[in-house]
Amino acid sequence: MAFIVAVAIWLLALALLLPAWFGPWGFPEAITPLARQIDSRMTLTFVLSGAIFLLSQFALGYAVLRFGRKRKEAATYIEGSARWEMLWTAGGAAIFIGLSLASYSAWAEARFDAERHSAGDAxxxxxxxxxxxxxxxxxxxxxxxxxxxxxxxxxxxxxxxxxxxxxxxxxxxxxxxxxxxxxxxxxxxxxxxxxxxxxxxxxxxxxxxxxxxxxxxxxxxxxxxxxxxxxxxxxxxxxxxxxxxxxxxxxxxxxxxxxxxxxxxxxxxx
Ligand SMILES: [Cu+2]
Structure with a gap:
């Protein structure tokens, strides 16, 4: 039973990624260097979050396989691991802040920079x-x-x-x-x-x-x-x-x- 559930989780995770890969829902053509810069940040964000999604779903399937119990067995209480929790919270924060910083210049170039240098460019x-x-x-x-x-x-x-x-x-x-x-x-x-x-x-x-x-x-x-x-x-x-x-x-x-x-x-x- 555990095996079927694990495989179902893995297949579902892969199937959810298919439309993102093959779907017709892309952006219209980019016609400025800035637009292409934004697109590349967007792709980076999608690829990163897609990879994390796949990894976590595969870990979930693995956990079902490895720690699945028979029905008659009593449930066990698990404390969890503070170290791992700290690690993935910090990791998530680092990715989130890193992506914001990497995208800031693309965003600001069209807006703030225009205000800053609005005069003097003939x-x-x-x-x-x-x-x-x-x-x-x-x-x-x-x-x-x-x-x-x-x-x-x-x-x-x-x-x-x-x-x-x-x-x-x-x-x-x-x-x-x-x-x-x-x-x-x-x-x-x-x-x-x-x-x-x-x-x-x-x-x-x-x-x-x-x-x-x-x-x-x-x-x-x-x-x-x-x-x-x-x-x-x-x-x-x-x-x-x-x-x-x-x-x-x-x-x-x-x-x-x-x-x-x-x-x-x-x-x-x-
Ligand atoms: Cu209007």
């Missing part, structure tokens, strides 16, 4: 992404490289000024507000994430980035897309009745095509 493309019920507004600086000042009194959706940009200001007259996030491939991007009304969430699975857009706060995200393509930006914070249709697209294109696209948009707006 080559970085800074784009403002502003959520509102139920669209994403994307603002480019225009040729002058500076965002113009905004004022809530100037907000006029029918005139294409959803963000209230001061069009009379020299820095604001060339600002471009569009519903699509176009980016050149291979160039570092900094997203300044804002919200006009309620909580929204900027989520692009291919970037492995997800950040709340909080009214009154500025979120900063930094990444360098290196694969061309069109990716969905789905709002991931339930933000009202039209939440389900709040989506935009991020298109990563050749730098030349990006410049052409920008000037086309500017002409269209004018």
């Amino acid at each position: 080559d970085r493309l800074i784009v403002e992404v502003v959520g509102q019920q139920f669209v994403w507004n994307i603002r480019y600086t225009g040729p002058d490289g500076d965002f113009g000042p905004t004022d809530p009194k100037l907000i006029d959706d029918s005139m294409g000024n959803a963000l209230g940009v001061d069009r009379t200001h020299p820095m604001g007259e060339d600002d471009l507000i569009v519903p699509r996030l176009a980016l050149p491939v291979g160039r570092e991007v900094e997203i300044v994430l804002k919200s006009k009304d309620v909580l929204h969430n900027f989520f692009v699975p291919e970037l492995r980035i997800k950040l709340d857009a909080v009214p009154g706060l500025e979120g900063r995200l930094r990444f360098t897309p290196d694969k061309k393509g069109t990716y969905e930006i789905a709002c991931s914070e339930l933000c009202g009745l039209g939440h389900y249709r709040m989506r935009a697209f991020m298109e990563v294109m050749e730098p030349a095509a990006f410049e052409t696209w920008l000037s086309e948009q500017a002409q269209y707006v004018q």
Whole structure:
């Protein structure tokens, strides 16, 4: 009987790992070095926890085989071993803390580092992404490289000024507000994430980035897309009745095509 139970435990443990190995539930393609870094930490975590899971299940089966008793025998009381308990608690803690430390840089690179070095990098493309019920507004600086000042009194959706940009200001007259996030491939991007009304969430699975857009706060995200393509930006914070249709697209294109696209948009707006 003990033998059957032990083998059943072992087979079940192996069977539980099969879908993780062969299943179709992988992540979508990673399109930044940061995303690939996050994926490798994820794989490391899965492999480590999978190995520990297998080891502990095999130990359980072994214990059933080795210490299984016949029905008629009296039960015995076992004290346990303080040494072993200390050992595996410390081991678990070490793995847990180690994985957090190893993943910290990948996590912080997209968030804190963007805030720390937000000024002074001339080559970085800074784009403002502003959520509102139920669209994403994307603002480019225009040729002058500076965002113009905004004022809530100037907000006029029918005139294409959803963000209230001061069009009379020299820095604001060339600002471009569009519903699509176009980016050149291979160039570092900094997203300044804002919200006009309620909580929204900027989520692009291919970037492995997800950040709340909080009214009154500025979120900063930094990444360098290196694969061309069109990716969905789905709002991931339930933000009202039209939440389900709040989506935009991020298109990563050749730098030349990006410049052409920008000037086309500017002409269209004018
Ligand atoms: Cu939303």
